[in-house]
Amino acid sequence: MKKWFVKRNVVALLTLMLCLCLAGCVGNQETVLTIGVYSGSYWNTPNGNCYQILDDVITLFEESHPGVKVEYVSGIPANDYSEWLAEQIMKGTEPDLYFVLPEDFDLLVSSGALAQLDEWIAGDPAFDTSAYYEPCLRSGQSKGRQYALPHESVPTIMFVNKTLLEANGIDMPDNSWTWEDFYNICERITNVSLHQYGVYGYSWLDAMYSNGASLFSEDGRSCYLAEENVLQAIQFTKRLGELNGGYSVTVRDFDVGRVAFRPLLYSEYRAYQPYPWRVKKYSAFQWDCVSMPAGPSGSNISELHTMMLGISSRTRHEELAWELCKLLSIDENVQRELYTHSHGISPLPAVAEDPELLLQIHHDIPEEIGFSPDMIHRIMSNAVVAPRFDAYSQAMIMVESAIQEAAGNQLGQSGMLIAQSEINIFLNKS
């Protein structure tokens, strides 16, 4: 009698639980899609409402996908975004779709946090990879597979202190200038007694990219430190440094107008060129931008930084995340809106090279247009995407110390060859 009673109770309890579960499933019909986003600008430039584009896109998306609600956590500064995202991954609460900072891409891919997009790309006839600049798309690839889609790109360009150039009777260089032009101008400008210098912050990596060289192979298995065009770049930056007579130029020297050139991100140019921002920064002198000087075996190209969007490998709404990801990445209207709120370049040639849009951007700039559609095309299509792999940062430290050592003991190419083989051994071990 008692047994029967207990049995009946258990059955009743199970039924109740089943009903509750069912009710929960049926009642919770609204799908919530989360997206991870940072506040402010990743490119270190001031922008007004950083969530404006996202809010607009979400409204658009929710209208076209009834029953879906897109949510995001606001107020995570771009500086803390990497840590925030890592925390969410640790806790298993990462968003379905999130922005991927260029420096985090490799970590997120190798740890398996990002979903592969190749199948989605192949299965979506509306998605055309040729709509992107190739280097932008390549930023989201690892070992030949696509893990993220580009949202916004920023190349490195050369800031020019026009006032200083004019004072020394030098013409503004054009977008097809070379290392020699660059060196000559620097040589003419540099006057240690007047505290006047050629360039600040031009690294051998900048020189290497514009000399058509790459330091590592795509798979991160070999290092090309002792290649001729890499050595040329190292040699060239060394020559430039020697002009300063042992003085190391500071950022303050550039800010007060005593330095002619400084490589900066395109976003700074976009942010500070128009009024009223131009008053706020670099107001001591007139300035403009040109592309990076071309090396003897390269062209006027530079490294490209790309903000990307990736889908979490653990999301339960992969299709919705893909739809939203597409909307943020390849939709021309959304990309056009990007230009009013952010300072990058669209990864879509159709938007980035639209003369009307360029005219609109340069509307507030009193000078002549610095970047024509052709120029943008050249920079974007040929930009370098530095290969990233697990051991990248460690290998870079080894490369830097090898270059410093070589500079110290004048070993030249033979020293570099030794260093290169050491790094290769390290790369193949890791």
Next chain:
Amino acid sequence: MKTERNLTSIAAAMFALNFSILAFYSLICVTTTFRICDTLGAHDFLTSVRQIPRYPWQMPVQTLSLFALLCTVSFFKIFRPIEHFPLRVVICVTEIALCAGIIVSLNFYYSGVALLVLADLVHYLRSNRMRLCFILILSLMFAFGRYEIVEQFTRCIAFSAYLSYYNPIAQSCFTSLESLMVCLNILLFVLYMILLFTGQKEENARIRKLNEQLNQANDQLRDYAVNMERMTQMRERNRLAREIHDTLGHTLTGIIMGADAGLALFDVAPEESKKRIQVVAQSARDGLTDVRRSIKALRPDALEHSSLAQALEGLVENFRLTTSAQIAYYQEAGELNLDVDEEDALYRVVQEGLTNAVRHGRADRISIRVTRTGDLVTVSIRDNGIGCGTLVEGFGLRHMRERLDMLGGTLSYGNLEQGAQDGYTGFFITVGLPIRNRKGE
């Protein structure tokens, strides 16, 4: 019994210890995850392990619920013993699967739970081959279910990566605690095995001793039976001797004395002699009656009170009632006025035939036919039983033959051919008995 109790307490201790170990690993992983996040070390941690961790709740929930299931299965088989062999194997396989699940859901940090299951199953299984098979599987699981070994094939975060978050003192505390518990588990396992096998050895010795005692008792019983038979024979012989002495001896003595007296008086007084011889004749007749009575005392009871036909019917009816076999009885010999020894022989034939058909042939349909042609009575018994593999004349058949030989009868028996139309495919016995038919003499 005491060993059994000790084994149960060691098993309980192992279960408790394993629960603590599983809880220890899960707790460290979960709390460390949240502490890493709280101290802004998530990015560095991810960079160092290059692997997304599983959901924090997943390890404790999966591991502990699988362990709870394992405990349930293990205790279930103690409280509800199962005799059905395949079901026992299913239970063992379930336990092994749960064990594998626990090891995997704990990221291979700990494989000692295989020892727990091993101890549990070795005790539970009696079949040696099965036991060996499971011991092999679980030993492999214990040996190879280690993170260090499967590291290459699995995308799990090493336990040491979690521990590296703590300062060296805390780290060494945790590793000491970990190895202490793991060692204790192995120790308990070894202890369990030692107790189990010494216990089994004692049990085997006890069984062997009991077996010997049983064999002795059997021998004694056999001797006793032989003695008994001998004594019965003796008693029967004595009784027969006494009977012969009392009846035949007495009568013959009287006859001899009467005859002698008759001879002596034959010439002197023939009349007297005639009287004496008449007395002798009477005395001989009385003696014969006495002999008959003695023989009657050895007859079947049924024949004592009724005719052969009635006795056979009664026998058949009795068999029907006691064995539920279908018996078809055809008496086609008309009235049987047979001598007592002939009646006895036929009655015993039918009785033995029925008994054999049911007992050895396991038949459920038997046919008995009694026919008579002239002076020959034929009894034919057939059944649908399994027949007889090799025909060896047993005690019953030999007796039957001896009885019939004395009366000049014949006996034949054997297996019936398969596919007989009337369905009797078992064994047959046919007896032919020439009758003297002196009734009414």
